[in-house]
Amino acid sequence: MKFYAIIVAGGLGTRMKADIPKQFLLLKGKPVLMHTIEAFCHSDLHPEIILVLNGQYHSLWRELCRRYHFVLPYKLIEGGKERFDSVKNALSAVQDDSVIAVHDAVRPIISNSLITRCFKQAEINGSAIPVTESRDSLRKKEKGSTIAISRKEILIVQTPQVFKSSLLKRAYMQEYSESFTDDASVVERIGERVQITEGDPRNIKITYQEDMAVASLLLDLMT
Helix, strand or coil: CEEEEEEEECCCCHHHCCCCCHHHCEECCEEHHHHHHHHHHCCCCCCEEEEEECHHHHHHHHHHHHHCCCCCCCEEEECCCCHHHHHHHHHCCCCCCEEEEEEECCCCCCCHHHHHHHHHHHHHHCEEEEEEECCCCEEEEECCEEEEECHHHCEEECCCEEEEHHHHHHHCCCCCCCCCCCHHHHHHHCCCCCCEEECCCCCCCCCCHHHHHHHHHHHHHHC
16 A cells, blocks of 8 residues: 655745745754654655645745755645645645545644554544544633533544545545635545544644744654
8 A cells, every 4th residue: 555645835824924934934953844744754654745835935945955955755746726726736646546644734743653543544444533632621602702612522633634545536526615624624525424543732733933932842852
């Protein structure tokens, strides 16, 4: 069975309030995106890497690779208007009868054990979506006010979201919908159920400036 990892790096990172997208910001001396690619390349299953990147940043990325002597193998694909379009573009480079992980470029603290477990469970069950439980109390907006909801009823979704190629390719043949928040929601829209697996609280998504400091500390703890 062949394994792929689609690394989606199409975002502009406006919430970070930086001059360049957050996947290019330096984390422990090199761009965030390089940490993410390295995690998959060095994992036990060594999936083939497909990097999806907004076309206007291809030249910047190539320059960063030269500057930081980044030579790990990957295939570069141009991103689309929406994340849905970016993943769909990447799927054109994927062989049939394979297992595909789709991962956020700005989740660089991804462990080998989580990568391997997601791939192996998807190989057996068709899909594997890592989730964690909420550590905080939660409230829901309702009729101009808020009401408390049980933490036990809420799961926090992470990536990599992993699927057999036949399932993911079929799901991405449908038309785009604004209701698509991740790959699992795309698959569910065609009437298929997704299987969950235990995520990792360290597998954070870098969104705000303070997340960079947290990511740096987590990298130190994992080495």
